Amino acid sequence: ISKYASIYVANSAANSAASYLANYVTHYVLRILWCCLGALLLAASALASEVDYLSFATEDEANTTEIFRKASPAVVYVTNSALRRNLFNLDVMEIPRGSGTGFVWDKNGLVVTNFHVIAGAQKLTVTLQDRSEHEADVIGVAPEKDLAVLRMQRPPDNLVTLPLGDSSELTVGRKVLAIGNPFGLDTTLTTGIVSALGREIQASGNRKIRGVIQTDAAINPGNSGGPLLNSLGQLVGVNAAIYSPSGASAGIG
Numbered sequence: 001i002s003k004y005a006s007i008y009v010a011n012s013a014a015n016s017a018a019s020y021l022a023n024y025v026t027h028y029v030l031r032i033l034w035c036c037l038g039a040l041l042l043a044a045s046a047l048a049s050e051v052d053y054l055s056f057a058t059e060d061e062a063n064t065t066e067i068f069r070k071a072s073p074a075v076v077y078v079t080n081s082a083l084r085r086n087l088f089n090l091d092v093m094e095i096p097r098g099s100g101t102g103f104v105w106d107k108n109g110l111v112v113t114n115f116h117v118i119a120g121a122q123k124l125t126v127t128l129q130d131r132s133e134h135e136a137d138v139i140g141v142a143p144e145k146d147l148a149v150l151r152m153q154r155p156p157d158n159l160v161t162l163p164l165g166d167s168s169e170l171t172v173g174r175k176v177l178a179i180g181n182p183f184g185l186d187t188t189l190t191t192g193i194v195s196a197l198g199r200e201i202q203a204s205g206n207r208k209i210r211g212v213i214q215t216d217a218a219i220n221p222g223n224s225g226g227p228l229l230n231s232l233g234q235l236v237g238v239n240a241a242i243y244s245p246s247g248a249s250a251g252i253g
Contacts, residue, residue: 060175063231064177064189064191066233067177067229067231067232067233068177068179068189070233071162071177071179071227071229071233072129072179072187072189073128073129073160074103074104074159074160074161074162074227075101075102075103075129075179075180075181075187075226075227076101076102076103076104076111076126076127076128076129077099077101077102077126077127077181077186078099078100078101078102078111078113078117078118078124078125078126078127078136078150078225079099079124079125079126079127080098080099080100080117080118080119080120080121080123080124081121081122081123081124081125082120082121082122082123098117099117099181099222100113100114100116100117100180100181100222100223100224100225100226101113101117101179101180101181101222101223101224101225101226101239102117102126102150102225102226103162103225103226103227103235104159104160104161104162105149105161106159106161107155107159107161108151108155109134109136109151109152109153109154109155109159110139110149110150110151111126111136111149111150111151111152112147112148112149112150112225112238113147113148113150113224113225113238114146114147114148114224114225114238114240115141115142115143115145115146115147115148115203116146116203116224117148117224117225118138118141118148118150121138123135124136124137124138124150126150126152128156128159129186129187132156134152134153134154134155134156135152135153135154136150136151136152136153137150137151137153138150139151143203143207144203144207144209145203145209146203146207146209146240147238162227162229162233162234162235163232163233163234163235164234164235165229165230165232165234165235165236166234166236167213167236167237170194170197170213170230170236171194171197172193172194172195172196172197173193173194174193174194174230174231175191175192175193175230175231176191176192176193176194176213176215176217176228176229176230176231176236176237177189177190177191177217177228177229177230177231177233178190178191178192178215178217178218178219178223178226178227178228178229178239179226179227179229180219180220180222180223180224180225180226180239181222181223181226182218182219182220182221182222182223188223190217190218190219191217192215192216192217192218193215193216193217194213194214194215195214195215195216196213196214197211197213197214198210198211198212199211199212199213199214200212201240203240209240212240213228213236213237215228219239223239224239224240225238225239225240226238226239227239
């Protein structure tokens with residue numbers, strides 16, 4: 001019995017020592033982990049305090065600014081002028097009839113805009129982002145779609161075009177961006193979502209345009225003919241009109 005009691009006491013002592021050692025190691029490891037966590041939190045806090053606004057952007061902001069940077073050089077300002085002869089000295093004068101937005105379709109100088117922007121024009125001028133002005137001719141119109149195609153007479157070599165998307169892939173709620181020249185302002189960007197698809201609006205000559213994309217992105221007078229882009233910066237539509245009792249940017253665009 002004495003022999004077995006000695007063995008039991010020895011085993012108990014060994015178990016106690018092992019338990020104490022395990023608790024000590026666990027406590028020590030936990031202290032190390034807490035210290036590491038505290039150091040990480042302090043480093044993250046210091047890093048956050050060093051980030052300034054100029055170097056920070058949310059994912060959506062970065063997407064928007066990158067699309068605008070790449071797409072805006074392809075957006076042009078279209079001026080519609082009429083020619084009138086002065087009754088006193090018989091000089092020919094240019095009389096502004098209207099203006100709108102368009103975008104470069106290809107490197108050959110083709111420009112797409114709305115038909116109502118160029119309707120009745122005797123002279124058309126396309127102004128690029130670098131402020132250079134180029135006379136253009138109408139080479140095709142589709143009044144039933146409120147679309148027109150122009151060709152710059154002497155296109156520059158550095159024209160920027162837009163990648164083409166597929167409007168049939170749009171769904172309600174997806175992000176869209178509209179670039180234009182509202183109220184004569186240069187390359188203004190507005191963003192929104194696809195509010196509805198398959199809408200119908202009235203075009204010039206009481207024609208109805210079907211299959212229209214409705215968006216809550218602000219589309220004001222002067223945006224007509226500008227590109228509507230998806231979140232990849234691809235062309236999915238042409239801004240045509242707004243629908244609002246007040247004439248503001250709310251409603252169908």
